[in-house]
């Protein structure tokens with residue numbers, strides 16, 4: 026975005042002093058229409074985030090990312106490491122969707138949906154306003170010596186921050202190990218589960234560090250998504266933007282004076298009140314143009330609208346707009362790049378839906394035992410040995426499971442005392458089996474066999490294996 030101001034801001038970060046120290050941001054408490062909308066969206070998302078690991082569908086946790094045990098539930102559907110291809114396609118779809126959205130609407134995700142912004146601005150920052158007061162009071166409190174008032178406010182705030190960080194860490198853990206396990210550990214003595222208590226303390230410390238101290242630095246220096254803005258945005262992307270044409274006019278911005286004819290004097294609508302800067306949680310001046318630090322939180326839009334209202338000028342000096350709209354008044358249009366992303370997104374989503382529909386709830390793998398070829402047995406019988414693994418992705422135990430050969434006239438013998446076995450719910454069964462076929466029925470060295478898996482008399486899965494025979498039987 027073109028800069029109406031100087032370019033000094035490009036070489037420095039608003040949160041670092043010339044000496045290289047942290048410049049603490051004391052943003053003014055936002056208010057306005059967009060802030061109210063963001064509050065609603067944020068509280069809905071927080072409720073979802075807190076509820077998702079505790080809600081169950083068909084006995085499955087709604088969202089679960091148990092990396093250690095390699096169990097994943099997405100919207101109540103269990104996924105296994107064997108479904109990794111679906112996970113990869115979903116990730117690619119997610120990346121393309123976010124890219125498309127960013128090309129079209131900039132960092133709108135950061136301002137409205139990102140958990141970091143939501144917790145920081147809608148939970149921790151609001152508690153800070155409640156305890157320490159608005160910007161001016163916070164600045165005074167920071168400067169004042171450690172008297173009783175400051176100690177009381179700081180201790181209260183840090184304790185509340187710690188408690189909320191602890192709650193968030195618990196919810197985070199519920200996503201990782203499962204809510205049932207977590208609740209079990211809580212109701213038992215947590216000291217009996219130090220392997221879980223220890224990560225919980227680390228998560229709590231990390232969340233506390235982020236929300237009490239690191240704050241906007243996450244978005245400015247740690248978040249890789251923020252860094253992508255430079256390559257994703259172009260002058261057609263809609264971002265939170267200052268209308269410099271209107272704000273600066275011919276003779277630039279100028280403080281407001283009553284009964285002054287700014288139009289006649291050639292001054293823009295920006296009255297240089299700095300309210301948009303004071304309200305910014307990342308400490309930038311949006312009037313310098315689009316910047317890496319801007320998380321599109323819209324606080325400056327609301328703030329500038331209040332100012333415009335108070336001096337009877339039209340709102341929207343800072344608004345969602347593209348550079349093209351500000352420069353040439355051109356309306357939002359889908360660009361060729363966006364159309365390309367949409368096409369890829371539609372194709373991949375179709376592929377994912379197709380794969381999900383074809384996905385089997387039971388998965389069988391029969392593999393040749395490494396290093397084994399075949400064995401001659403009496404009566405011209407050829408035997409091959411295999412290992413099998415049967416994965417049950419459902420919540421019900423599958424019993425009376427057996428294998429049958431399709432087409433070939435042979436037998437499958439389990440290395441077990443029983444011909445049938447059971448696969449536990451959300452579990453697996455594995456073992457070894459022999460396939461024996463009369464040599465006259467073989468068609469050479471390599472024979473592709475189809476194995477049907479039955480539970481009682483119901484066919485539940487089919488798999489294939491290569492059965493080896495002697496070359497002389499070709």
Ligand code: SF4
Nearest residue numbers: 295296298299301329
């Ligand atoms: S709040 Fe609006 S009028 Fe005030 S400095 Fe910012 S852009 Fe200019």
Ligand code: SF4
Nearest residue numbers: 305319320322323325
């Ligand atoms: S410039 Fe405006 S939208 Fe961007 S972070 Fe600051 S207040 Fe939020």
